[in-house]
Amino acid sequence: MTPAAEVGLRRILAVVDLLMDAVIDAVDEETLVPVLLPLLLGAVPGDSIVWSPHAGTTERPLTVPAGLLSQDIRDAFDREAAADSLVLHTTVGPGTPMRRSTLQTRREFHALAAYPDVYRPLGAEQQLAMSFPAGRADEPPRKVCVVISRDGSDFSDDDVATAALLRSRLTRVLTRLAPAGPAPPPVTRRESAVLTLLARGLTNQQIAHRLAISPRTVDKHLEHVYAKLRVGSRVEAANAWLTRDAAAVRPVR
Template sequence: MTDEIRIVVVDDHSLFRAGVTELLRSVPGFVVEAEGASGTDAIALCRQLHPHVLIMDVEMPGPGAPATVRQVSRDSPTTRIIVLTMHDSSTLVRELIGLGASAYLHKSAGRPELAAAVNSVMRDADQVLVAVSRTSMLGPERSESTPGLVSARELEVLTLLAQGLSNSEIAARLFISDSTVKRHLTNVYAKLGAASRVDAVRRAQAANLFAG
């Protein structure tokens, strides 16, 4: 059918990805063509399939969300990118929209909101849809010089991140789960106003969080 919307879903949390896929497949006219678990998967699948819509998380293995959005936009310019994430940062929203994402949704969004976002970005290529908290979008960005906001555990995660460790390696080092590492990073990104792993380390260094 020519009116079907072909979708690729990429998220490294398999249970969440399965839930999103099941949700999308319950919407008439939506077809989930493929799933992936990393930024590398997102790039490869879009390069191969040229889907109408890519739905992707931010914190995944691979090149990082900004690089992934940039590359997908180059390789498959007709693909509309919807970012679906727990990260509620105006800095990240602006960066990813600027790089080519068509929509940015918080993972608290339900079936109607996600389905509406897919239909919206397909209906108007020039329209940008952002659904995050009002505080995130209207409030001032957090200063880089607020080290007291970062907890001791978050600082441990940041320190290992600065050493180049992956989420799995950090989890093993601290005897916590991968999902707990992701949650700590989500909090750190929000507290520092960071848009990526590299940006978080840079901001932490600027705030002298690693001093001593």
């Protein structure tokens, strides 16, 4: 292993350590992020960092230094963001760690309408941005964008690799910290009977015959349990009924 590779490996391991240390005492995202942002700036060095929830939410960006984004800067960004290729990469694109210099030349960057009102006041001549999902799979989609900016030299390949490592860890951490959604309504005794027979491979007609109800009523019961078990097919319902924790689906008496 070359000396440069060794340094890169030690840096990556240090990033993992600092992230895990930050997470130990965190009980939710609101607690974690203010502690995490300075550590991220230490892992991927820059002059500032912006943690911004996906557009369309009511959540405000968090920054280091604090109060970095004035209302005028935010208004200008909102007006001009749709023409910025780096913003598009993190909002509608894949969101992988990306240097601004990879997407556009310095001249193209300075020609952006947002440059004089947003990026120049921030001293953001060089930027590294990424985005990642931040929430549970059963919730409405939510994405967080992280942008690190600096006024000096461009970000290195090691910076991009470190950001990629952080991105995967952050996704897992924020999913774990996301509050659980409301518990699904309990399965009734009759729905339980329908599910049990479904899991044994019986058709709707056979289930109706066994339970002395109409096939249409079986359809209605299945429609309800699909929603309660958060599934979309007979196979998924049967599997969920067989494998899901019994306490979560105990039939109502």
